[in-house]
Amino acid sequence: MSTIPGKTIAEKIFSAHSGTDAYAGDIVVADVDFVMGQDGTTPLAIRALENMGVDRVFDPAKVAVVMDHSSPSPIEGVSALHTMMREFGKKTGAKVYDVGCGVCHQLIPEAGHVVPGDLMVGCDSHTCTYGAVNVFSTGVGSTDGAAAMASGKLWFKVPDTMKVTYSGELQPGVFSKDLILALAGAIGVDGATYMALEFHGPVVDALSVDARMTISNMAIEVGAKAGLMRADATTLTWYEGRGSRAPQPVDPDADAVYAEEITLDASAIGPQIAKPHAVGNVSAIEEVAGTPIAQGFIGTCTNGRLEDLGIAAAILRGRHVHPDVRLIVAPASKQIFLDAMEVGYIRDLVEAGAVLVAPGCGPCVGTHNGVPSDGENVISTANRNFKGRMGNSNAFIYLGSPATVAASCVEGVITDPRKYFTGEGA
């Protein structure tokens, strides 16, 4: 019998990328497979590279910069930052995703820049999204990003892992967004600080890659460094014709040591809402149903994927957005936009009164595309509801699934979407 302790997904990926036998708590310098920056963070990374005296990137095929947070530019200052990014791309050969391509966290996996088993860093906190496809991906600041762009390496503390198991099965009208909000409600916004999360269980196994990304995307909202999942048949099918390299799936050992374990019964989880102004301020939808809303938003790196648009379109098809409500939709990428047109979702949404904005972060981060007015309530599929997040600190942001947002936009008040999935639609 072996006495060598088993490893988590995080410990295995860090071992493979650092050439060490790494366990939680170890400090390693590891090779990264990809580095990404967006328009809010890349300019500072470019400046840090200049200050380091570095005028190239370690491998142009492994670096991308994305204009998504404030894109197309709403103001001269942003235009100048975008110009800086385009020039950086020309100079270094790094891939540039210009305005309208989409949200970085959709583009990086969609383009196959990362594959299962990879280690990557991005200058954006929601880089944890690709944990859904078995990539240890984590958000870093611009200076760390610059160091990784320059050297292809970064130092890491190998994190402890919290094992999260979703048992039971999802009920109709309940989605992966509700699963991750339920976790945030259960453990709080610092419940997993510095840990990696590993998501397991039959509920996760049954989810599509789109739905899994919603869960991993919000790992940072409980303080986690990564939100990892196994690469299974669903993942590998999704990667057919997509990856730039062959996937190297990493499973945890059966005897891996977890710092904490938590099991949530999905059968008992209904639609969840994160109330203003904290993601951990979660309650069952029954508690807030009836709250009037002025704006809805469907999109973001959390819930702007094809499946999300399809869920919203299914509710809005043949119905209309309430006259007192504005509904803004931002597909997470140009490809999703095209796919959603192809299958008719875009027509359904626009005919129902939705306003389409360019693929990208849309109004999530408060720079453009739908800043709410004083005192207004917004219901959004995004991942953050901090005060001022959408550009007005006197507005109130509620977070929910695409189904909850679509149903709420039809009725003008926060609405339990389950009736639309059980044949009792309004």
Added chain:
Amino acid sequence: MAITAKAFKYGDDINTDYIISGKYKFKSADMEAMAVHAMEDLDPHYYEKVKPSGGFLVAGSNFGMGSSREQAPLVLIHANTRAVLAKTFARIFYRNAINTGLPVVECDTDLIDDGDELELDLAAGVLRDVTKGIEIPFAPLPPVMAQLLADGGLVEHFKKHGGFAVS
């Protein structure tokens, strides 16, 4: 060298959107101009209170939760914040602070009240609440971070060693 300044105290879970709102972060790369908006949604007067003679930002747990924006520690530095003292920090902010040269100290901030005069000697590992006449213990930086700080931050570390030289 010891830093002496007043404590400006806030609560738990101060997120990076409060430290610098996204609506400002994209306007330019001019941190001096952005710094006037530091902490604005939580305390509209932070900049004018702290800028003239410096201050310690004192908070509860999970300081700096949220986004990866390095503008967060940078605007605090430009607003003349001498260090952030909190019970715990969010991971990305903590790294960013070290990388940009903003001292971060994990300690029991319940012992400190708003307006207290504090004295911090990072090298000696001593934090004093001068108003209360007490010494507050704090954990030293992890060795890798101490090494980066000793080199003057990550950029200087890279210039000096041509890459990562941490152990």
